[in-house]
Amino acid sequence: MTQDNNTSRRRFITGAAATAGLAAASSFVPTRFAIGAMAKVKVGILLPYSGTYAMLGNSITNAFKMRIEQAGGKLGGRDVEYVALDSEMSVPKAPTNTNKLVKKEKVDFVVGPVHSGIAAAMAKIIGPREGPIMIVPNAGNNAITGGFCAPNIFRTSFSNWQPAYPGGKVMADDGHKTCVTIAWKYAAGAQMMAAGKDNFEKNGGKVIKDMPIPFPKVEFQAALSEIASLKPDCVFAFFSGGGAVKFVKDYAAAGLKDNIPLYGPGFLTEGVSKAQGEAAEGIKTTLHYAADLDNPVNKRFRADYKDAFGGDANVFSVQGYDTGTLLSQAMALVKGDTGATKELISFMETAEIIDSPRGAWRMSKNHNPIQDIYLRQVKGGQNLVLGVAAEALEDPGAGCKMA
Numbered sequence: 382m383t384q385d386n387n388t389s390r391r392r393f394i395t396g397a398a399a400t401a402g403l404a405a406a407s408s409f410v411p412t413r414f415a416i417g418a419m420a421k422v423k424v425g426i427l428l429p430y431s432g433t434y435a436m437l438g439n440s441i442t443n444a445f446k447m448r449i450e451q452a453g454g455k456l457g458g459r460d461v462e463y464v465a466l467d468s469e470m471s472v473p474k475a476p477t478n479t480n481k482l483v484k485k486e487k488v489d490f491v492v493g494p495v496h497s498g499i500a501a502a503m504a505k506i507i508g509p510r511e512g513p514i515m516i517v518p519n520a521g522n523n524a525i526t527g528g529f530c531a532p533n534i535f536r537t538s539f540s541n542w543q544p545a546y547p548g549g550k551v552m553a554d555d556g557h558k559t560c561v562t563i564a565w566k567y568a569a570g571a572q573m574m575a576a577g578k579d580n581f582e583k584n585g586g587k588v589i590k591d592m593p594i595p596f597p598k599v600e601f602q603a604a605l606s607e608i609a610s611l612k613p614d615c616v617f618a619f620f621s622g623g624g625a626v627k628f629v630k631d632y633a634a635a636g637l638k639d640n641i642p643l644y645g646p647g648f649l650t651e652g653v654s655k656a657q658g659e660a661a662e663g664i665k666t667t668l669h670y671a672a673d674l675d676n677p678v679n680k681r682f683r684a685d686y687k688d689a690f691g692g693d694a695n696v697f698s699v700q701g702y703d704t705g706t707l708l709s710q711a712m713a714l715v716k717g718d719t720g721a722t723k724e725l726i727s728f729m730e731t732a733e734i735i736d737s738p739r740g741a742w743r744m745s746k747n748h749n750p751i752q753d754i755y756l757r758q759v760k761g762g763q764n765l766v767l768g769v770a771a772e773a774l775e776d777p778g779a780g781c782k783m784a
């Protein structure tokens with residue numbers, strides 16, 4: 382059920398069935414939009430549909446649209462028009478693509494991106510404006526809910542710090558003293574490796590070498606040879622999508638898997654563990670989702686996703702789904718009035734998503750999820766939960782002047 386909580390300002394967001402109830406229960410009276418009320422709500426989407434992150438973009442889009450379909454296929458009673466652009470993971474093209482959505486298409490909301498560099502480019506354009514509201518369904522760039530935070534920018538995924546920081550302690554707890562980090566050389570890789578390293582060293586470990594790999598290159602042989610000669614106790618890595626498949630397979634083929642355990646934020650094996658096959662078995666990662674989370678929402682979500690799209694759901698589809706939940710609930714509250722920016726923002730910043738497949742989470746004052754980070758291990762081709770690595774973890778939000 383959706384309700385105002387007397388003891389806090391938070392709004393409790395629940396499932397598809399509750400959307401209609403929320404609209405009926407709301408006391409919000411739209412004032413500005415009687416004319417054109419029947420026009421479609423325009424949702425601009427900027428995600429990768431080609432290249433190494435294509436699987437991520439498709440997973441987010443599928444589940445985002447599935448969630449809105451489950452809420453009756455409308456936002457606040459209005460039909461929805463999607464304008465989706467392939468980001469091509471290109472930072473140089475990001476300003477043009479963003480302006481296409483904001484200025485040319487005049488979308489009401491922007492959903493995207495996956496890539497941290499693109500997120501920064503988008504935030505610089507959208508943050509200083511009053512609208513549209515931007516919801517980030519993946520890109521973890523710490524600055525989006527840190528130095529670039531803005532009233533109209535929300536994230537439903539994670540900050541790069543969040544899934545990486547607990548991983549440092551996991552490696553130390555497993556008895557490792559030395560580690561090498563290896564990651565794509567851009568904000569996501571740099572921020573995740575820094576967070577993991579920080580917590581590894583706080584817990585007695587030492588990172589003996591950082592190995593940045595140009596994005597989105599997948600030639601790992603020279604780095605793997607160097608790892609073999611450095612002989613660290615463990616390796617901490619960030620790759621995702623197609624690049625993660627190649628890295629994990631190359632790591633095993635180089636004979637490192639059984640000698641130097643591989644760890645990382647869960648993107649390393651998420652959505653790709655089946656394609657990685659035997660090479661991924663046993664890898665431990667930390668992330669805000671695991672396939673076998675034992676809650677009814679997750680079970681229903683995974684079954685619905687499989688029915689609709691044939692493949693398995695993953696963390697990216699969870700993030701897309703939760704983006705759909707946040708948007709449909711907010712639009713129900715304002716009865717479809719996309720001009721009610723203040724009310725939409727105030728709803729989103731006090732949101733608590735109770736029925737997320739990842740488990741309940743709530744929005745921080747910097748507009749980033751406060752959420753559990755799970756320790757997982759690949760078993761039988763699935764990322765299965767071993768425990769909670771960090772409970773209700775909140776990004777520090779360094780540099781955000783909003784709150």
Ligand code: BEZ
Nearest residue numbers: 495496497520521569621
């Ligand atoms: C990022 O660029 O923020 C990112 C991309 C893929 C997975 C996780 C983070």
